[in-house]
Amino acid sequence: MLRRERGREPAPRADRDRAEGGGRPTSDMLVVNDLARAYGGVRAVDGVSFSVPAGSMAGLIGPNGAGKSTVLGMIAGAIRPDRGEILLAGEGIAGWSPVSVARRGVIRTFQTASVFARMTVLENVLLGVPPWHGERLRSAFVGRSAWRREEAAQVKQARELLERLDLGAHADAYAGELSGGQKRLVEIGRAMMAQPRLLLLDEPMAGVSRTLAAPIEALIEELRDGGMTVVLVEHELGLVERLCSPVIVLAQGRVLMQGEMAQLRADPEVRRAYLVG
Amino acid sequence: MSAATQYYTITIVVYVCANVIAAWGLDLQFGVTGVLNFAFIIFQAVGAYTAGVLSLGPSSSSGGFQTYLFGANLPFPLPIIGATLAGGALAAVVGLITLRRLRSDYQAMVMLVVSVVATIVVTAETGLFNGAAGLSLIPNPMQGIAGLSRQTQSWIFTAFCVALMIAIGAVMYAIVYSPHGRVLRAVRENEHALEALGRSATRARIEVFVIGGALAGLSGALLVEFIGAWAPNGWLYPETFVFFTAVIVGGRGSVAGVAIGAALIGVGIQQAVQYMPIGSDPTVLAAVEWIITGALTLVFLWARPQGLLPERRRRFARSVDVAPR
Numbered sequence: 001m002l003r004r005e006r007g008r009e010p011a012p013r014a015d016r017d018r019a020e021g022g023g024r025p026t027s028d029m030l031v032v033n034d035l036a037r038a039y040g041g042v043r044a045v046d047g048v049s050f051s052v053p054a055g056s057m058a059g060l061i062g063p064n065g066a067g068k069s070t071v072l073g074m075i076a077g078a079i080r081p082d083r084g085e086i087l088l089a090g091e092g093i094a095g096w097s098p099v100s101v102a103r104r105g106v107i108r109t110f111q112t113a114s115v116f117a118r119m120t121v122l123e124n125v126l127l128g129v130p131p132w133h134g135e136r137l138r139s140a141f142v143g144r145s146a147w148r149r150e151e152a153a154q155v156k157q158a159r160e161l162l163e164r165l166d167l168g169a170h171a172d173a174y175a176g177e178l179s180g181g182q183k184r185l186v187e188i189g190r191a192m193m194a195q196p197r198l199l200l201l202d203e204p205m206a207g208v209s210r211t212l213a214a215p216i217e218a219l220i221e222e223l224r225d226g227g228m229t230v231v232l233v234e235h236e237l238g239l240v241e242r243l244c245s246p247v248i249v250l251a252q253g254r255v256l257m258q259g260e261m262a263q264l265r266a267d268p269e270v271r272r273a274y275l276v277g
Numbered sequence: 278m279s280a281a282t283q284y285y286t287i288t289i290v291v292y293v294c295a296n297v298i299a300a301w302g303l304d305l306q307f308g309v310t311g312v313l314n315f316a317f318i319i320f321q322a323v324g325a326y327t328a329g330v331l332s333l334g335p336s337s338s339s340g341g342f343q344t345y346l347f348g349a350n351l352p353f354p355l356p357i358i359g360a361t362l363a364g365g366a367l368a369a370v371v372g373l374i375t376l377r378r379l380r381s382d383y384q385a386m387v388m389l390v391v392s393v394v395a396t397i398v399v400t401a402e403t404g405l406f407n408g409a410a411g412l413s414l415i416p417n418p419m420q421g422i423a424g425l426s427r428q429t430q431s432w433i434f435t436a437f438c439v440a441l442m443i444a445i446g447a448v449m450y451a452i453v454y455s456p457h458g459r460v461l462r463a464v465r466e467n468e469h470a471l472e473a474l475g476r477s478a479t480r481a482r483i484e485v486f487v488i489g490g491a492l493a494g495l496s497g498a499l500l501v502e503f504i505g506a507w508a509p510n511g512w513l514y515p516e517t518f519v520f521f522t523a524v525i526v527g528g529r530g531s532v533a534g535v536a537i538g539a540a541l542i543g544v545g546i547q548q549a550v551q552y553m554p555i556g557s558d559p560t561v562l563a564a565v566e567w568i569i570t571g572a573l574t575l576v577f578l579w580a581r582p583q584g585l586l587p588e589r590r591r592r593f594a595r596s597v598d599v600a601p602r
Contacts (some may be wrong), residue, residue: 006389008548051482059509060285074471078469087385097472098472098473099472099475099476099477100477102472102473102474103475106587107473108473110469110470111474112469112471114470114473115467115470116463116467116470116471117466117467118462118465118466118588119462119463119466119591120590120591120592121460122593123459123591127459127460127471127474128465128474128477129472130475131475131476134456134457134540135456135457135459135460135476136457137457137484139453139455139456140451140452140457140458140459141448141451141456144455147455147456152593152594155593155594159595172592174589174590190474194474194475250356
């Protein structure tokens with residue numbers, strides 16, 4: 001009755017994990033080839049190519065309008081590319097819907113922290129768990145004792161995560177009542193519950209107070225050290241320098257250069273296009 | 278209890294049950310999931326018409342008194358089951374067309390247009406459901422129980438309505454306070470964030486649209502089986518907003534709250550107006566009902582948007598293993 005994504009249903013998480021790298025064998029978790037997207041006459045992204053090795057944290061930087069969020073949006077499935085290839089562990093996902101991309105293990109955060117405002121912080125984090133059988137409509141009537149046990153385990157895990165994020169006291173508060181930085185922590189915590197293969201962080205420091213900037217950075221660092229593959233879009237270059245390798249510089253919809261931050265700072269073309277001082 | 282008092286009590290109870298069931302259907306769509314179904318009344322209407330034609334028998338048997346499609350003389354409760362399925366089926370068709378690609382505000386506009394067009398078509402096309410005159414002489418569903426007085430039959434039907442309402446209430450609680458209910462509320466709050474977590478907001482909306490449509494059809498069936506008649510002037514598009522008011526006043530997403538709202542708005546206002554010192558002109562009474570309904574909507578949206586009984590905050594028991602810092 002409902003149209004399926006390109007004639008196939010994304011595999012459940014367990015099957016997806018077994019099929020990891022089911023396309024071409026590769027040590028890169030993410031490969032982007034000649035990605036392009038135009039809005040009317042404006043080429044927001046014009047032939048972007050880069051790769052992100054598995055277990056690394058890649059930084060995506062550039063001046064405003066460089067196409068960073070558009071690239072992230074295309075990887076996440078929110079924006080359909082005009083051309084190009086996006087390979088997740090060797091499997092092509094370009095043009096897939098956000099739901100399908102997420103079910104393949106790509107989880108993103110948004111420039112403005114996207115929480116479910118009139119739901120509790122704990123419920124927000126619980127929604128980070130990958131889609132499971134308890135969420136089906138029929139499970140509301142059948143097999144209740146089974147999913148109640150599973151939900152209890154998820155709640156325990158979520159509470160432990162909230163304690164780590166210093167949000168344990170806010171578990172039953174509505175997420176909309178939190179500060180901007182706390183909402184960001186909830187969003188990242190929710191992404192951690194998903195245990196993604198690829199995490200896309202879109203300006204995680206935007207709108208965050210200095211008090212919470214350090215814990216958020218520590219959390220992102222923990223993700224990196226834990227072996228998660230991350231693409232980080234950020235304007236705060238100090239953060240990018242401390243956490244990311246490689247770093248990809250975009251300008252006017254194209255890759256200007258990629259490498260280590262120290263090299264990029266020294267490159268005159270990059271400095272002219274973006275970096276000051 | 279006098280016969281008049283019994284009849285009055287039965288009427289109030291049946292109307293409350295039908296209104297509560299319908300309001301729960303809209304609450305699942307609008308209150309829990311955020312779908313603005315401005316065509317809600319047509320699903321109640323299709324249920325009423327379906328129950329009517331499945332009870333009346335072929336139109337030829339009435340000697341041309343009324344003309345309608347199909348027609349069967351099915352025993353209770355088959356017409357009610359058929360009406361529920363018809364409401365759900367119509368909702369599936371409308372939902373698949375409107376909920377897949379349109380933005381939520383455009384969905385609302387399209388629903389309103391669908392409602393207006395449906396009324397015009399049914400009124401103009403007498404071959405469908407007897408046009409503006411509607412269906413009448415729909416038989417009492419309990420007439421098959423021999424040896425009982427008409428009043429006893431009415432009480433049995435009333436008990437059936439109450440039992441059905443309680444059962445539907447249990448279904449609502451099961452859905453709303455389950456992990457599936459959590460997904461539905463997330464659709465309401467932020468569908469893009471939900472889709473970025475691998476859940477389909479469109480699928481969730483279509484599911485609740487069908488369930489809500491089925492409940493609306495069921496409520497229409499209960500009303501038509503009790504009243505014995507159904508006409509287009511009983512389901513004009515503004516009637517949808519009576520149910521919206523019930524949901525807003527009662528409490529969006531609150532099962533118990535919406536039940537209270539449906540009883541107060543759907544039945545309470547109508548009865549209260551009868552006792553006001555404004556005469557007995559039906560036109561005036563109806564106008565005052567609408568004024569009160571509209572005023573309550575505005576007052577609650579402005580001053581008490583969470584309703585009389587707000588949606589319950591979902592709390593989970595704390596495991597002894599996880600101690601707060």
